Amino acid sequence: MAASIDINEYRGCWVxxxxxxxxxxxxxxxxxxxxxELAQKLGVDLTAIVVGDSLGSLPQELIAYGAEKVLVAxxxxxxxxxxxxxxxxxxxxxxxxxxxxxxxxxxxxxRDLAPRLSFRxxxxxxxxxxxxxxDQENRLFVSTRPAFGGNVVATIICPNHRPQMxxxxxxxxxxxxxxxxxxxxxxxLKVQIKEQDMQxxxxxxxxxxxxxxxxxxxxxxxxxxMGGADQETFAIIKELADLLNAEVAATRMAVEAGWLTxxxxxxxxxxxxxxxxxxxxxxxGAVQHTAGMTGSKLVVAINKDSRAEIFNYAxxxxxxxxxxxxxxxIEELKTLRG
Amino acid sequence: xxxxxxxKQVPNVKEVKWDPVTGSLIRKGIPSIINPNDRNAIEAxxxxxxxxxxxxxxxxxxxxxxEEALREALAMGADKAVQLTDKEFAGSDTWATSYTLGLAIQxxxxxxxxxCGKEAMDGMTAQVGPQIAEFLKIPQLTYAISLEVAxxxxxxxxxxxxxxxxxETSLPALVTVEREINEPRIAPMDSIMEAYEKEIPVWxxxxxxxxxxxxxxxxxxxxxxxxxxxxxxxxxxxxxxxGPKEAAVELIRVLKEKYIL
Numbered sequence: 001m002a003a004s005i006d007i008n009e010y011r012g013c014w015v016x017x018x019x020x021x022x023x024x025x026x027x028x029x030x031x032x033x034x035x036x037e038l039a040q041k042l043g044v045d046l047t048a049i050v051v052g053d054s055l056g057s058l059p060q061e062l063i064a065y066g067a068e069k070v071l072v073a074x075x076x077x078x079x080x081x082x083x084x085x086x087x088x089x090x091x092x093x094x095x096x097x098x099x100x101x102x103x104x105x106x107x108x109x110x111r112d113l114a115p116r117l118s119f120r121x122x123x124x125x126x127x128x129x130x131x132x133x134x135d136q137e138n139r140l141f142v143s144t145r146p147a148f149g150g151n152v153v154a155t156i157i158c159p160n161h162r163p164q165m166x167x168x169x170x171x172x173x174x175x176x177x178x179x180x181x182x183x184x185x186x187x188x189l190k191v192q193i194k195e196q197d198m199q200x201x202x203x204x205x206x207x208x209x210x211x212x213x214x215x216x217x218x219x220x221x222x223x224x225x226m227g228g229a230d231q232e233t234f235a236i237i238k239e240l241a242d243l244l245n246a247e248v249a250a251t252r253m254a255v256e257a258g259w260l261t262x263x264x265x266x267x268x269x270x271x272x273x274x275x276x277x278x279x280x281x282x283x284x285g286a287v288q289h290t291a292g293m294t295g296s297k298l299v300v301a302i303n304k305d306s307r308a309e310i311f312n313y314a315x316x317x318x319x320x321x322x323x324x325x326x327x328x329x330i331e332e333l334k335t336l337r338g
Numbered sequence: 339x340x341x342x343x344x345x346k347q348v349p350n351v352k353e354v355k356w357d358p359v360t361g362s363l364i365r366k367g368i369p370s371i372i373n374p375n376d377r378n379a380i381e382a383x384x385x386x387x388x389x390x391x392x393x394x395x396x397x398x399x400x401x402x403x404x405e406e407a408l409r410e411a412l413a414m415g416a417d418k419a420v421q422l423t424d425k426e427f428a429g430s431d432t433w434a435t436s437y438t439l440g441l442a443i444q445x446x447x448x449x450x451x452x453x454c455g456k457e458a459m460d461g462m463t464a465q466v467g468p469q470i471a472e473f474l475k476i477p478q479l480t481y482a483i484s485l486e487v488a489x490x491x492x493x494x495x496x497x498x499x500x501x502x503x504x505x506e507t508s509l510p511a512l513v514t515v516e517r518e519i520n521e522p523r524i525a526p527m528d529s530i531m532e533a534y535e536k537e538i539p540v541w542x543x544x545x546x547x548x549x550x551x552x553x554x555x556x557x558x559x560x561x562x563x564x565x566x567x568x569x570x571x572x573x574x575x576x577x578x579x580x581g582p583k584e585a586a587v588e589l590i591r592v593l594k595e596k597y598i599l
Contacts, residue, residue, distance in 0.1 A: 081498075083468070083478055108499040112480045115465035119436060119472040124559025127432075127463035147461075147565060154565045161559035199477045203493070204504040214500075220598075269462065277598050298596060300589065301575070314575045316592060318585045328586035336590060336599065 005122075010100040010162035013039040015067070016090065017050040018081075018109050022058050024050075026175070026217075027105030029065050031168055033176030034132055035103060036066040038141070041134040042100070045069055049093060051086050053079035063184035066176050070184060071097075075191040081109050082200055085193045087116045093189055094121055099163050101141045103132065106167035114167045124158035125165035130172050130272070130291075131155075141166070146268050146291055171216050171272040171295070213247055215264055220246035220277040223266055223293070227282020227303060228322050229254045236326045237281050243333045246277065251289045267292040282322050285310030302326070339392035339487065339509075340449045341383040343416070344439055344470065345376040347400050347407040348460040372407045375455025377414075378515045381522040382485050383453050384415045390487060393417050395446055399427055399438055405538060412533035413525030420446060424542035429555030432465040438553060439466070440473030441546040451492060452512040456481055467514035477507040480514045 015035045018025040032048060039046040048067035050058060052074060059070040073089045094102065094117075102117075104110040106128045118125035130153070131144030140157050141164035147154040158164045215221055222241040228234060229250075241248045250260040252269055266273055267289040274295030281302050283289060290313050293299070301314035302325050311317045318325055349368045372380075383394045396411040398404045399422035408419035422442055430438065443452060452474070457464035464480075471478035482494035483502075493506040497516055525533070543553055551557060578585040578592075593599040 083480075087472075108481060108497075111464045112468060112478070112498075115432065115463075115468040116472045116478065118465070118559075119433060119469040122433075122559070124431065124433060124561075125465065126560055127461075127465055142563065152565050152567055155563045156560050157563050158559045159561060200479065200505055200507045202503055203506055205501060206503075207501050269459075277593075298593075298598065306577075311575045311577075316589060317575045317577045318589065319577065320582055320585065324582040325585060328582035329589060332586045332590045333599075 004160075005162060007100075007160065007162050010098045011042075012044045012047055012097070012099040013042060013101040014047045014049055014094075014099040014103070014163070016102065016104045016110070016113070017048045017058075017062060018105055018107060019050060019052050019055065019058060022052070022054065022056045024058060024061065025105055025107060025170075027107060027110075027168065027170035030170070030173040030175055031103050031105060032062065032065045032067055034168070034173040035101075036176065038101060038132060038134050039068075041136055042139070044100075047071060047099065049073075049090060051078050051089055053077075059186045061178075063182050063186075064178045064180045066182070068184045070186045071189055072186060073189040073191050075193065077193050077195050077198065078191065080202055080205060081113075082198065082202065083112055083116055084199055086113055087120065088193060089189060089191060091117055091120050094163060102163040102165045104165070104167045106169045110167050114165060118165050121163065121165075123161050123163050123165050124156075125167065126156045126158075127167050129166045129168045132166060132168065140164070169272050171274055215247050215249045215266065216271050216273050218247035218273070219275055220244050220279075221249050221266075221273060221275045221296075222246045222279045222281060223249040223251065223283060224254050224259060224281050225251045225283030225289070226253045226257070227284070229257050229259050229282070233282070233322050233326075234259055236323065236330070240279070240326050240330055240333075243330060243337070244277070244279070246279070249273070251283055251286075280310050280314065281326065283310050284308050285313060339386065339390050339451065340395070341386060341392065341451045341453060342395045342397055342443055342446060342449045343376070343379045343383050343411070343453045344466070345380065345396055345398045345407055345411060345455075346373045346458045347371070347398065347404045348373045348458055370403060370406065372410055373455055373458045373460075375457060375459070375515065375517060377455075377522040378517055378519050379453040379455050380411050380414055380416065381520045382482075382513075382515055383451075384523070385520065386451070386485070386487055387415075392450075395420060395449070397439060397442055397446070398422065399430070399435060399442075401428075408538055409530075409533045409536075410525055412536055412538075413530040414523060415529070419536070419538045421538050421540045422542075423540050426543045426550070426553045429558060430553070431558035431560045432461075432463055432469055433559050434552060434554060434557040436466050436469030436473055437548065437557060438546065440470050441548045442541060443470065443474060445541070445546060450509045451487065452476075452510075454512065454514045456514045456516050464514070467512060471512040474510070474512070477511045478514070479505050479507060479511060482513050482515045483518045485513060485515065485519065
């Protein structure tokens, strides 16, 4: 356990970059965009720390996305994510270089790694944040997350511990622009970890076959709520989605009722998405759901209840029975497409 | 084999009501339940005991009513329960919670496996499992959708987003479980009665060999600065009038105008 520390020894803003086969996770790039803004407010450099094996041109790519410095740990033992060696490498780098802020994408890997690191570093870590900022007056990192079921938002600080850590939900921060003209420094971290010392072995690893595009990457999403969760309506919703070239998503209630899997759930306990078009079918608009879709560019809501909360989040609203309104839209789309 | 399952008592969020005026949570009269993921952890531990024998202890920190959650776990089949209740523990963030649970686990002693739910349905941080593992300096295997123990080793199938992996490590270890791992049993009536006869020790900071300033709010690195209702309502919806046909025609026109179609 660390004794009390001098927080003024800690300077710099770090982003942990998650990667697979040398390709960065989208959320890590989103965090470079946000991290740059935080670093500027703090008057420090933005550092990306990336761990893996044979990462090729990835460090340069991270510079193009805004990192001023890239710390790279490459070794065959780090090829696939494992808690122990990743926490060892990053933990040692943090202890050595003392950043004041460390942010991590709230992916399954990030949510496995960040708490392990935060405990080791005696650091506070705010989970699944939807907002990050700097209180410049007090030089404090301020993170925001939904609390108490999502109807309120809490801002959280770590006044006396460093680094100040947070995991951030994918899709919340916009992707920064890539500028290949940017220059930065790449630093190799020494890795002294041996496979025979690793306590956890990966016996198998396989990507689950998934249908279609992940909803967080889809440009168009048709989302089904309990108002559309019956066999007949669901079939109509799928037809509409096909015609719109959209993915089908669902609210938590509709997922729990078995209409789609959790991978397609939008909201506080599911995913945050920001598609170009979001069509809400039979969704009441509970805040737990809308927390995951307010970044959508154009929202169309269809609900039989004219007072449904979802209309407050919509650009265009239609009051009516889905089983009448949706076939009418489908017919118009078919006419349009000839 | 001795398994310790860490459980949390949470408000039954599905029944939570919000005050339509203030937008705040109405906590009065909300029933508390064992966190659903933790129920899966209890079930997984019961199945391991059925197969390999041994002992199952449940552990929980919280206000005095967590006793109900521990009694229910005993009724499901746990052998022993330990409760951590004291005003010094109040206000713990995940760090201080993990510190306290970790100390209690050391105090219980003689264990091989720690099981936790992946996350609690109220806070949803998924941090306490990995943080306890770090405190105990043991490997963590997270997001288990299946779990086997053999020859002093634990093997899980891990759901890591789109990737599924099989991980193995030697005991002692900590595993966090997903809802998919099993269907938790319902405690039978007669064992509910029996569970009420069991002694549940209640531990306070004096029972744990920790540093006083690391418990509760004082020991929590994170601090709540403020809580507010997010007002992100667009509130400028344009309703498309008429019957289904008229509304559909108008919608298509709008989507074309916005270059969506």
